[in-house]
Amino acid sequence: MPSIKSKHLIRIQDLTNDEIYAVLENAATFKEINERPIKKLPTLRGRTIINLFLEPSTRTRSSFELAEKRLSADSLNFSASSSATVKGESLLDTAETFDAMKVDMVVARHKYGGYCNILADHMDAKIVNGGDGIHQHPTQTLLDLFTIYEHFGRIEGLTVGIVGDIYHSRVAGSLAPALASLGATPIFIAPPAYQPDVPEELGAQVAYTLDEVLPELDVVNLLRIQGERAQGLYVPSLREYSALYGMNSHRMNNLMKKDAIILHPGPMNRGVEVTAEVIADPRMLVLDQVNAGVAVRMAVMYMMLGGDGDVE
């Protein structure tokens, strides 16, 4: 069984390129298992995994939970409503408490970017970042990479546009460096207010209009316009955003490469960053991404917790 050297998966940089490809390969096997009537492996029987989601999440949490159950782990959910965990002061106590309960892994989502590192500093348990603040979302990156790799058979050499509010996106913060490290070319496509301060640190090029670079893109990754995290840094209106950066039939059919693909981390704002026509097009792979999500999370947990035996 190939394993992951880093104890935690907090940043995508915790994985080497070889480990990323090993995750993708294992995920392909898990994806196939997820097609079976009996989607169940005994691999993580008796391991305890806590889903500590202190920010609301539907698809990410359920994706992790399904992955855990299909690997036979014992999983426990914690949400923001559980009062003792939300008081900032007791973050440390919460971490030490779960550790004393002999939890093997914590999947954590929190609006504060350094949350997972604090957990990692104070716990024996392994930490998987389920999306922290505006920094990183490594399993989202892995499912994006899986979807790209599955479609093109390669990642190297591809040009990947990441369109939208890069500044506030935990998706972009993980994906761009991974793409750059694997030999692809990430381009941030956004108005200046949505661009990160130092894009080159993330290994990305920068463009200010979508139409200018769309013809070069192999992958168009549309970010969700996230009002809740933007804190006032907006383009003048959603209508203007949509006109300049939204993916619509015109752009898809006239400007985009015929064999390019479109990704979106979901949930989509129909009519803002993407139109219903684009969603219905076979080149829009948002559901393949969701499907890949369960598989890559199974692969990550399998490789990090060192389950017994082979994946069959």
Add this chain to the structure above:
Amino acid sequence: MPSIKSKHLIRIQDLTNDEIYAVLENAATFKEINERPIKKLPTLRGRTIINLFLEPSTRTRSSFELAEKRLSADSLNFSASSSATVKGESLLDTAETFDAMKVDMVVARHKYGGYCNILADHMDAKIVNGGDGIHQHPTQTLLDLFTIYEHFGRIEGLTVGIVGDIYHSRVAGSLAPALASLGATPIFIAPPAYQPDVPEELGAQVAYTLDEVLPELDVVNLLRIQGERAQGLYVPSLREYSALYGMNSHRMNNLMKKDAIILHPGPMNRGVEVTAEVIADPRMLVLDQVNAGVAVRMAVMYMMLGGDGDVE
């Protein structure tokens, strides 16, 4: 293993009479298994079932959840508090997301009557209606039928009074047509404002006072007075309702047949539709219904998901 032909169980009419009797027969076996110390079958190991309850529910949700766990399925809960699922716009995306995660079955409760049909139209997963708006609640009907059949050894030929707010009841909307189809005689007993617009479409006769028909009834099914769904269509007062339609010792001992039984979908409003004395009487079978609920839900899921092997 007998199976159910319809892919989904949204309306009770999705089942043929033969299938209804097959559910009752399997449920009898599951009921007996539920009496054992070890209430567990490997039948649905590796199947994924989502409980998507967008309306609060205590007993129905826990009944389904127990049924799923006792059949060894992997089950996930979704409630209204999970914000992404409650926005009306994302209903479709939620359905497609769960489908992409390779969910085998969705048990859904929603205040909107057509919710399950929308899910069915957009999902590969099988849909079980856990009670939708004011229309249907097919597994409640199956547990009512089980309780009647277990007590009388037959359903055909029985006269079943359904007492209360028929208009707003999802219980009555499923039960009456099933009874009619199985050769029983359902009678809606309610003031005019609580009667449905076209009772004969549901296969039911109509009566406006309880005392008038009580002596003919084999089964008295008391509906819960549901303030939350009634939206102003009330009888003048709860006291008056209770006086005219409530089940009390006087009615039970003097007007009701000696060997009739009393049902209630729960939770009961003591002192409104039923008095404490009636609840304590052995002819009140509300707890038998709860017990039957887990068993018929096990039977339905077993038959719909085509578990391997026999029930032992």
Add this chain to the structure above:
Amino acid sequence: MPSIKSKHLIRIQDLTNDEIYAVLENAATFKEINERPIKKLPTLRGRTIINLFLEPSTRTRSSFELAEKRLSADSLNFSASSSATVKGESLLDTAETFDAMKVDMVVARHKYGGYCNILADHMDAKIVNGGDGIHQHPTQTLLDLFTIYEHFGRIEGLTVGIVGDIYHSRVAGSLAPALASLGATPIFIAPPAYQPDVPEELGAQVAYTLDEVLPELDVVNLLRIQGERAQGLYVPSLREYSALYGMNSHRMNNLMKKDAIILHPGPMNRGVEVTAEVIADPRMLVLDQVNAGVAVRMAVMYMMLGGDGDVE
């Protein structure tokens, strides 16, 4: 397999001294199992356990839930947000409903002290008190006793100070009588307003200042200052409380016995009843208590539900 004679565990007095020691012995085995990579026993496979927590709780609920999962029970969570269960009127119906679903055990937490007794009176299921109002919290007592016994190799003859709001503490109400029964000497250390009305009924001595008795104590059990349950019965200020009754470096290093230990039921209010320096000291065993919590709960459920076979 040693078993527990009382059907329910509502008060610590439901256990004989021999049974308490048997719980501690079994817990030692479970503690060791919890150190293994595969923390899973088939002991309670097919048993149904409901966690009915009608008061918020993080660590107690998750401790029970982990214990249940590691023993392979099917467990269901109920919280205060599930509306039907919180209406006082339906408490009885809720109990009877779960019973009709053939639940084997209910772990209940409620702010009303007599809640577990009502459940016990109306259910076939076995009841475990997960902390009720201001009266009892028997599994907390068992984990305290485990921690003391593990450290000293005995309980008899030890002097145990219980410091803080004894009056409103469910911790003190269970622990003091158990200590007294096992031959230890419990001392309540608190200002008069925090002392119980009849401390001798709980088998405890009384002291009004910490410094006076600290040199005699083998165990210093610090209670959490629980604003939420105190209802106005306060010491003048938290600062004064801390000065008079808080555990700090000075007290720990100059007044406390060198080989005494410090306990706390958690979560701790840093800077109120305990300082950061004390928390960091190896004699503060709060995390050992958390660890023991899962083990004693496994032992209690194992012994009460009469699992098959031996613990291996």
